[in-house]
Amino acid sequence: MDSVISVRNLSKTYDSGFQALKQLDLDIRKGEIFALLGPNGAGKTTLISIICGIVRPTAGTVLASGFDIQQHYRAARGKIGLVPQELTTDAFETVWATVTFSRGLFGKPRNPAHIERILKDLSLWDKRNDKIMALSGGMKRRVMIAKALSHEPEILFLDEPTAGVDVELRRDMWQLVEQLRERGVTIILTTHYIQEAEELADRIGVINHGKLVLVDEKDALMQKLGKRELHVQLATPLTRIPEALSALPLTLSEDGLEITFTFDARDEQSGIAPLLRQLEDNGIEFRDLRTRESSLEDIFVHLVHESRNAETTAGRESA
Amino acid sequence: MNIHAIRAIYLFEMARTWRTLLQSIASPVISTSLYFVVFGSAIGSRMVEIDGISYGAFIIPGLIMLMLLNESISNASFGIYMPRFSGTIYEVLSAPVSYVEIVTGYVGAAASKSIILGLLILATARLFVDFHIAHPVWMVTFLVLTAVTFSLFGFIIGVWADGFEKLQIIPMMIVTPLTFLGGTFYSVNMLPPVWQTITLFNPVVYLISGFRWSFYGVADVNVGISLGMTVLFMVLCVGVIHWIFKTGYRLKN
Numbered sequence: 001m002d003s004v005i006s007v008r009n010l011s012k013t014y015d016s017g018f019q020a021l022k023q024l025d026l027d028i029r030k031g032e033i034f035a036l037l038g039p040n041g042a043g044k045t046t047l048i049s050i051i052c053g054i055v056r057p058t059a060g061t062v063l064a065s066g067f068d069i070q071q072h073y074r075a076a077r078g079k080i081g082l083v084p085q086e087l088t089t090d091a092f093e094t095v096w097a098t099v100t101f102s103r104g105l106f107g108k109p110r111n112p113a114h115i116e117r118i119l120k121d122l123s124l125w126d127k128r129n130d131k132i133m134a135l136s137g138g139m140k141r142r143v144m145i146a147k148a149l150s151h152e153p154e155i156l157f158l159d160e161p162t163a164g165v166d167v168e169l170r171r172d173m174w175q176l177v178e179q180l181r182e183r184g185v186t187i188i189l190t191t192h193y194i195q196e197a198e199e200l201a202d203r204i205g206v207i208n209h210g211k212l213v214l215v216d217e218k219d220a221l222m223q224k225l226g227k228r229e230l231h232v233q234l235a236t237p238l239t240r241i242p243e244a245l246s247a248l249p250l251t252l253s254e255d256g257l258e259i260t261f262t263f264d265a266r267d268e269q270s271g272i273a274p275l276l277r278q279l280e281d282n283g284i285e286f287r288d289l290r291t292r293e294s295s296l297e298d299i300f301v302h303l304v305h306e307s308r309n310a311e312t313t314a315g316r317e318s319a
Numbered sequence: 320m321n322i323h324a325i326r327a328i329y330l331f332e333m334a335r336t337w338r339t340l341l342q343s344i345a346s347p348v349i350s351t352s353l354y355f356v357v358f359g360s361a362i363g364s365r366m367v368e369i370d371g372i373s374y375g376a377f378i379i380p381g382l383i384m385l386m387l388l389n390e391s392i393s394n395a396s397f398g399i400y401m402p403r404f405s406g407t408i409y410e411v412l413s414a415p416v417s418y419v420e421i422v423t424g425y426v427g428a429a430a431s432k433s434i435i436l437g438l439l440i441l442a443t444a445r446l447f448v449d450f451h452i453a454h455p456v457w458m459v460t461f462l463v464l465t466a467v468t469f470s471l472f473g474f475i476i477g478v479w480a481d482g483f484e485k486l487q488i489i490p491m492m493i494v495t496p497l498t499f500l501g502g503t504f505y506s507v508n509m510l511p512p513v514w515q516t517i518t519l520f521n522p523v524v525y526l527i528s529g530f531r532w533s534f535y536g537v538a539d540v541n542v543g544i545s546l547g548m549t550v551l552f553m554v555l556c557v558g559v560i561h562w563i564f565k566t567g568y569r570l571k572n
Binding site: 014015049052053054055056073074075076077078080082084086088089090091092093097100101102103104105106107108109147 | 321323324326327328330331334335338405406407409410411412413414415416417567571572
């Protein structure tokens, strides 16, 4: 089994009665980048917090690198690095001191050369003697990543690593994630930015209402659920779609100047050529054409909606 | 045993002490010096000896205890409260450390700091009054035991507190009165009989009495009882901390 994290039947009910996770199963493969997507309150942070030992599970088991996170917490946690969502750093300590502290805390002997390398990789070397409170938000985020990497973890959790981060830093982070992957580090990231998942992830999991709605290879997911659209700009507005074309999946824009043709990306025959011929046969002239692939964002919104609808239906049935 | 973690927490906490040197060390030393100037030299010179000890010398153990208790509690409570307040506690909770190691690091640092302070106050006192220490080994034992016990107590307060106000309330409202009424400035034997009995419910009496015995060989209560009470309180604190980590009280959801 090549899974580096395996979550079985994991449930979490908070004291308030809120059920954050409902019998969740998940396997993370060694060396992959796994993106966990989901709306606010879906259970992303709870899941990560349980794996990292910050929140106690109500039921279920988690193995990290083959070690049970409760019975063998030392072995399990030693393999894991966590960059939490909130910017929580010390204030008065220097960058060097806080990163050195983290390494020790995770049971590793001092290794100034390693800390130096991390700080250089994260462009923090010049700031090493600065107090953390004097740093900008983006720099603090880098410090948190440096802390998480200080003990050379095999598994890295990035909980919304680029929330509120400027474009340049986001690019830097993506680069860093790629570098870490090359070194064999398994990375699990949660994000709101679908673009980020699209850019980085090997696999994607969508979580909603404490359940995994879907887990799949990113490419497969995009293909499976990906629709493509052809937008046809017309030379003269139409009032309605001609009878002869009514069999095709076409929609007309309100101003009557654009026809949208939806087709499946997987089909070998897209149907574009016959469509264009038919347009011509019906005397419809067009000025421009453009195709659009549905993004992960569309897929995500679709899935979340679907699971919400399923939930309400189920709720009604049980009621 | 994750020795590296204990060391990391300990050094991190001690760094806080050195960083805030003026506040951490200077202020207790200055305020104790003031006590000596007022009670030791100015008023003390007009006071009669207690148990054959000059008043200035008599109050030294009590004053050290007063500082030791307050400093131990505030160091330890602040040490664990700050990461909870700022959120950096996540790192400690997600680290491969047992609660014994966490407590050893935080409480060890807090106790070290107050022991250093206690010894500094002792040295400062030497500038004002002449005294001797009859049982130096016991003196150090009481010093360390009290520092550790009240650092454990401070740790509990630091976990329990959900605001800076609560952090201050127990030291201010309970510990300081108990210390003042625990025989810092007088011998319990000087009180009327009824109050002598009531006083015996004050745990601080045993600490001060035992500590004073290690200096001058005289005590209000039997030194064995003093030692027993101190250890009892320590065991109690350890029990509460064990419960805190077992249930995750205010630390984990």
